[in-house]
Amino acid sequence: MISLQLQNNRLSGNLPAELGLSKRLDILNLHSNNFSGSIPSDIGNLQVLTKLDLSSNKLDGELPNTISLLTTLQFFSVSSNNLTGTIPSDFGRHIPNLTTVRLSRNKFSGELPQELCSRFALETFVVNHNNFTGTLPEWLRNCSALSRVRLDENQFTGNITNAFGVHPSLELIYHRQNKFFGELSPRWGECKNITDMQMDGNRISGQIPPELGQLRQLQKLNLGSNEFSGEFPVAIGNLSLLFNLSLSRNYLTGVISRFLGKLTRFEFLDLSDNNFTGVLPVDPRTFERLTSLNISHNKLSGGIPEEIGNLHLQYLLDLSSNTFSGSLPLNLAKLIMLEILNVSHNQLSGNIPSTFSRMVSLVDIDFSYNSLTGPIPTGGFFQKKLPDNAFIGNGGLCGETEGLTPCTSDPKKSNKKILLGVLVPICGLLLIVTIISVTLNFCKRSKLGESDHPELAESFDSTIKRREEKFSFSEIITATENFDEKYLIGRGGFGSVYKAVLGRGKVVEVNENEIVLDTRG
Template sequence: MSSSLNTMKALPKLSPPFLLPLLLHILFLSFLPLKATTSPAAQAEALIAWKNSFSSRPPPSLDSWAHTNLKNLCNWTAISCNPISKTVSQIDLSNLNISASLTQFNFTPFSNLTHFNLNANNFSGPIPSAIGTLSKLKTLDLGNNLFAQEIPEEIGKLTNVDYLSFFNNSLSGAIPYQLTNLQKVQFLLLGGNYLKTPDWSKFKSMPLLQYLDIFLNSLDSEFPHKFVSGCKNLTFLDLSQNSLTGEIPESAFTNLGKLQYLNLSNNQFQGPLPTSFLKLKHLRLAQNRFNGPIPKGIGLVSGLQRIDLLTNSLEGEVPSSIGQLRELQYLDLRNNSLNSLIPFELGFCTNLTYLALASNFLTGELPLSLSGLTNIVELGLSGNLLSGPIPPSLLSSWTEMVSLQLQNNSFSGNIPPEMGLLTKLHVLYLYQNKFTSLIPSEIGNLKDMVDLDLSENQLSGPIPMTMWSLTNLQSLQLFSNNLSGTIPEEIGNMVSLATFDINTNELEGELPKNISLLTSLQSFSVFTNKLSGGIPSNFGKYSPGLTNVSFSNNSFSGELPPALCSGFALQALTVNINNLTGSLPECLRNCSALSRVRFDGNQFTGNITNAFGVHPSLEFIALTDNQFVGTLSPQWGKCINIKDMRMGRNKISGQIPPELAQLTQLHYLSLESNEFSGQFPNGIGNLSLLFELNLSRNHLTGSIPKSLGTLSKLEHLDLSDNSFMGEIPIDPGTFDKLTTLNLSHNKLSGNIPEEIGNLKLKFLLDISSNSLSGQIPSDLAKLTQLEVLNVSNNHLSGAIPSAFSDMGSLISYDFSHNNLTGAVPTRGIFRKAPANAFAGNSGMCGASEGLTACSSGKKSNMNTNKILIGVFVPVCGLLLIAAAVALILVFRKKPKLLYVETKKLAFTMRVTDKSDVFSFGVVALEIVMGRHPGEMLESLLEASKTLKGNAELLLKDVLDQRLEPPTGELAEAVAFVVTLALACARPRPELRPTMRYVAQELSA
């Protein structure tokens, strides 16, 4: 323009008649460059350049876009031209599967473009801001592509657009408020992206907008009622599948008198349901948090065709006013808390094809008025409290029915024979009801049936022969009934069968051989019946899709079919509790998808060392109660998802592989009653999720690792019947949840840890048949919930703590065959002591079986010539000698006492505060023996080392030989005193009683 103006200044003055033509000529010349850029040739070059930038080969339909065809631009595929200017007005590349971007598209030559449609391709990258130069554009459809990044603000310059679609892309960022500059837009599609909440306050109303779709984005604000209510011509509004919250104001739809379709599903709206929908046809508010009742006024929205309110918190009744909605075709009120009868008026909605009232609290019987639903195709009433029979008149009217789901109710009576009239049925679910009697043979008329489930009722009698002719049936589930009879060969007619489940019935006989020909079979379950005979040898051979097989709890015999797992797709195989023999199928090793395996309770043999491979999905494996041999492969350590491993009661040998420590998901490990040897497997103490560990009845040796105590979830530990040695490894703060502990029949030694009293043991504490010594800790009395206690067959000494009397939950206890002394407590649980619970404790007395009655408060069962005194029996007591006499003797015998104390220090290398008890013991023995006891104590100590604590001596050899031997009660009293004196003279100070305790015992 500037060059044109300079030209005008150089011209001579002209009269007005000549001036106007000249100005027009100059204006024409100024537009020549623009015309050049929008010429057909320029457009053709731009389109060819764009085509050449496509990242995939252009479709053959675009072969017309070529330099050899420049003059035929208006005839190119996907191109339409303005008939006057012959320039491009429309580009429609929809549904051509093009992979490209818009960044390589030159927008400049297309200023006259009115329609730009790239729908349903693979365009990616950003939407260029240059798109805002297409000022004459009326239709812009970029939907169903892969465009990303933000919507450019320049879109707001396309003020002539009436159709705008960015539907189903990967656009992000906030919705630009500049979109509301497009006041001519009637259709705005933004759904299926990742768009975020904009500043709704900047949005203008769009009075011409009819169709607004922003579903499946990332909006998280409250309902944008100000903007929406300003779009008065809206007929379609979809904000579903976002995260919009809050209540919806009543005024939000007051101005939307033309609204016909409203979808706010899958958000987080709450409060009462919105109303004021005068012309609404589709109301979809599913999967929110709306609460309160369904408004009775819903029946006034006479044009409603679809109501979708599933999965909210609606309560109260199903309003009878719904019966006024004569155009209603679809009603879904599932997954709420509605608690009324099914309204009689619902039968007036004669156009209903879909009715879903499942998962509520509806009660009562089916109203007979529902026979008016002659167009019903799908009916779902499952998961309610409905009862009574199914009226035959209803079935006679529902001949268009394709899906009937009445499961999880309390329907009763027989299944009406009229069920056979529903010849279009594909799905029939009647499971988990109270139906009785026989399965009607008329079900065999339902030739289109695909899925039939009558399980968990009280049906009886044989499976009708007509049912075996349902050749389209893919799933048959009849489990948990009282069905009897056999499985006939006609099962082979069910060529489409994929799922067959008749478990937990009374079926008997053998499996027909032609089940092997069911090539579509995926799941086969017959467990818990009375079936017998062999499993057909070809079972699985022609069913490569088998994933779940269960023959459990029958009387099958013989070997497993070798091709059972030939498809290698097995996920669950359970054959437990049968009479099966032989080895496992070789194909099992290659079934990498296995998740659950049970072979337990059979008579399988063979070597399992290499029977299994690596099964990364395996969670449960049970081989218990068979005759397997071999060793456990280290490969088990690669089955990293095992939670439950049970291989007990076989003949498996070798060491427990340390690789089991890699099974970090393990909850249950049971290897009991095998031939395992070696030490406790390393790393088992690191299995932090372990709940139960049973390694009992093997040949394991070494010590029990302390790391077991850190297993915070361990509740049951059984290491009994092995050869474990050392002390019981229980420290403060360990075994937090242990309720059962069995360490019996090992070679454990040392004292019983008093920390056991701090555990939460409830069911069993069994440490019997070991070499434990010392006193029974009184802290064990803290186990107030313990039911069974067994400390028998050890070398325990001392008295049974009286606090045990208060262990009220204890129903069984055994203290027998130890070196316990003193009287059996008589309170609480000891009032009715079990027989022989205290047998084999020569120093005890009481009323229990195997013990003599206590005399003069001192309990023993001895006579002078045959009483055995345990050298290390943990008995508390010392002869209570008059203080004066004791002191005189102590000082008079000081040299010898010093000698004894010297010997004591030589034994222990420790000086303690129990020297007074030791001295009293020495004095008491000296009085009884008539000589100093030093040599006797030293000789007994050496003997005890040799005999592992079982050194014994006769009372007659201890007493002063110059005196007459005592008899009767006097003999018992003397024996009691000698026993207590020996206890006080133990070489280990920590095993001696205190003086307070001695005084209390002798004064009792």
């Protein structure tokens, strides 16, 4: 028997110890089955075995120490099982032609073997999604044939600055989600064939080395969730094949380079959670393939560029938590493939264009905490049950959704209400002013009469009007000597008052308007 290849079946049960009796077996491929239990130690007897693939099963327990005896091994994979424990410390020491080691997606712990690449033949080293700890072994710096390295989703520690050397064949390197610190070495720029570099989720600091701009084959670069500082690395604009860039959750400053928009293959851009300032450099004929843009939580200002509406955004447009001002561009309505739109926590004003209802692919929106006014759109996505907090913090918005005041549906009724609301207070005010004016005028006249001639007021108070008598005008003229001033007894609000003695000694007080009989004799 030369090989045993039973991959991609539904085989189950334990691996039989009798496998170790097949001394001439050079390929044992059982991946993608349902085998369970532990790996038998007898497997170490397969002294000519070159390929062992037990991946994607349900194996558990620890790796037997006897795997270190497989000296002719070239390919070793036990990924995607439930294996635990540590890797035998001498694994690889006596296996000079070992090119591929895959230990990913298990529950391995402890440190990596120190002599795994003793003969520098290792090309693929994949140990992601385990619980490995400790610092990286020195052989990683000298194993120059490496083309694919995945260390992500472990608990590795240590200074990463000099952990790697120059690897001219390296195409993929994942350090993400560990506890590495230190700085990113400029020597990474000498790994000319890297296409995918992901180092997010560590504590790497310092500036992003401009030498990364020499990686002309680079397509994906993720340095997010670290402690990088300094200005935006302009050299990234040289990476003509780059289509995925994430520098999020760092301390980067300065403006976003306009050269970025010239990268014609860009599809995903995430610069969120930094300290970038200035405007968003979206110019005509830039970012032509961009499908996802996240620049939230920065200090960008100015208006939202109208050109964003000409992009081919399909998944995300997140401009939240900046200081964008002005109105929402009408052009955004052209993003009919966009699924998520977030412009919250800015200084935007004006209304939400009704044409936004044409964005038929929307599944989530957030316009909260701006100064937007007017009715929200009513068609398309906006007629569904909207997120509870999508519009809060905009005092001038109205609409038929939770948290907003309903808009007035009949403008004529609204105008009448406004007119009544203005006229009623004005009329009331005029009425009050009129009453006060009349009262004051009356009081003034009364006081004037009393204060000028108190004897006249006293005379009026003591006058007893028993009956009215009629006298001719000529008698009055004669008695007052044509209203001579010597007969004047007072002036008041109702005219001048004269005293005349008529027939039978009757004393008459003569007013401009009436004649009153005085009985004083």
